[in-house]
Amino acid sequence: MPFTDEQTEQFREQGYLAVPEFWTGREVAAMRAELERLKEAGKLRNVATDGDGKTHSQTKANLQLCPMWPHSDFFRAMPFAPKVAEAVGRLIGDPVLLHLDQVFLKPGRHGAGTNWHQDNAYFQIPDPLRGTALWTAVHDATVANGTMHVIPGSFREPYEHARDPDSDHHIRCFPPEERAVAVELPAGGALFFAYGTAHCTRANTTEHERAGVALHFINAGVHGRARGGFEPGKRPVLTGPDATGGEKEYGVRVGGTWEREVERVLAGSAQA
Ligand SMILES: O=C(O)CCC(=O)C(=O)O
Numbered sequence: 001m002p003f004t005d006e007q008t009e010q011f012r013e014q015g016y017l018a019v020p021e022f023w024t025g026r027e028v029a030a031m032r033a034e035l036e037r038l039k040e041a042g043k044l045r046n047v048a049t050d051g052d053g054k055t056h057s058q059t060k061a062n063l064q065l066c067p068m069w070p071h072s073d074f075f076r077a078m079p080f081a082p083k084v085a086e087a088v089g090r091l092i093g094d095p096v097l098l099h100l101d102q103v104f105l106k107p108g109r110h111g112a113g114t115n116w117h118q119d120n121a122y123f124q125i126p127d128p129l130r131g132t133a134l135w136t137a138v139h140d141a142t143v144a145n146g147t148m149h150v151i152p153g154s155f156r157e158p159y160e161h162a163r164d165p166d167s168d169h170h171i172r173c174f175p176p177e178e179r180a181v182a183v184e185l186p187a188g189g190a191l192f193f194a195y196g197t198a199h200c201t202r203a204n205t206t207e208h209e210r211a212g213v214a215l216h217f218i219n220a221g222v223h224g225r226a227r228g229g230f231e232p233g234k235r236p237v238l239t240g241p242d243a244t245g246g247e248k249e250y251g252v253r254v255g256g257t258w259e260r261e262v263e264r265v266l267a268g269s270a271q272a
Contacts, residue, residue, distance in 0.1 A: 003090050011091050012129060015155040015197035018183050022083070022190035023136060030262040031138050033269035034074045035103060035211055039063075043071050044105055048112040053165045060112035060203075062167065066102030068213075069250075074261045075101060079215050080246060081258040084134065085238045088217045091192055092132050095240025097223050099123075099131065100216040104201070106146050111204030113146055115172035118154065119216065120195040121161040122171070123226045128155040128196025130219040131226070135193070137185040138211035145210040146201045148191055149180045155196025173198060 003017075011017040023031075038044060044063040049055055069076035078084070079098045088096050104114060120128045141147035159173035166172075175198040183191050193199055195218075204210050218226060220240060236249040245255025 003087060008090055011132075011192060011194065014152040015129070016150045016152065016183070016191060016193040017091070018185060018189065018191050019087075020186055020189045023188040025188065026266065027262055028138065028188045030074065030265040030269075031136070031213065032211075034072055034265050035105065035138065036269075038065060038068070038071060038103075039105070041071075044103070047168050047170070049166060049168050051165045053163050053168060056168065057112070059110055061107050061110055062112040062114060063105040063107070064102060066100065068101045068103060073257075074265050075213070076246070076250065077254050077258045077261040078213070079217070079236070079238060080255045084215070087192070088132060088134065089239050092130050092217060092219045095220040095242065096217045096238050097220050097235045098215065098238060099218040099223070099226070099235055101214070103211060103213050105209060105211040106201075106204035107209050108204060108207045111146055111210060112166065113202040114200060115164050115166055115170065116175055116177075116198055116200040117161060117164070117170065117172050118159060118196055118198050120155075120158065121173065123195055123218075125195060125218065125222045125226050127222065129194045130222045131195035132192050132217055133195075134215045134217065135191045136213045136215075137187055137189045137191075138213060139209065140187050141183075141185045141189070141210060141212065142206075143182050143184065143202075145206045145208065146204040147185065147210075148183045148193075148212070149200050149202070150183060150191075150193055151175045151179050151198040152181055154179075154198040155194045158196065159198060
């Protein structure tokens with residue numbers, strides 16, 4: 001799926017790009033089945049707190065798993081889907097590395113939002129357009145169920161961040177919310193947003209759960225300068241001369257397995 005010049009321009013000027021049809025229906029069905037398995041296996045953790053950053057909430061849930069790859073061959077393969085490397089390379093420049101992979105799941109009725117933040121407040125790369133998230137709507141993502149909101153152009157304005165009292169480990173900022181745009185997406189849609197783009201999600205007020213899978217990618221040239229405990233040098237290289245399809249970093253070849261993984265997960269969920 002090569003992006004048009006308008007799409008890459010949108011990312012560079014506004015710091016985000018919404019692609020309503022990025023994943024196929026089969027890919028989305030497999031994502032849901034695999035998330036169900038991870039949920040049942042107790043792998044997702046509630047990071048929501050009752051406004052003190054410490055006491056886990058009994059009434060709100062912001063369920064997360066980060067990283068996902070050690071728990072799921074399927075999600076380990078997802079960043080190696082050829083359309084992902086192609087899209088991300090076009091936006092942030094090759095060669096690209098997978099920096100982080102995680103899921104945010106809000107159960108119906110008591111799913112909590114993730115407060116405003118810029119990913120670059122964590123990572124602090126010099127050019128905030130050289131890293132991007134690919135956030136996938138695993139379910140239709142609407143304002144009512146807590147879709148993503150972004151502040152266009154905010155990658156040019158680093159905001160001050162402080163501990164987020166609604167989470168046990170996040171930080172948050174207070175951007176000019178009057179400029180916020182809600183990005184609604186059908187299931188299978190993707191939102192790419194630069195490391196500097198301020199974003200948040202709100203509570204899920206519907207009956208049904210809403211999940212988003214966020215893969216973060218960074219240009220190899222700035223990776224060594226990113227902050228945080230993300231195993232510098234050990235993150236999978238996806239494109240360029242050092243890419244080994246994950247063999248070097250994971251010890252097994254992951255590149256080229258995405259379609260097989262989709263079918264494997266769907267076959268397993270049909271049997272269950
Ligand atoms: O999906 C969510 O609730 C939050 C996603 C998010 O903040 C992120 O991907 O950085």
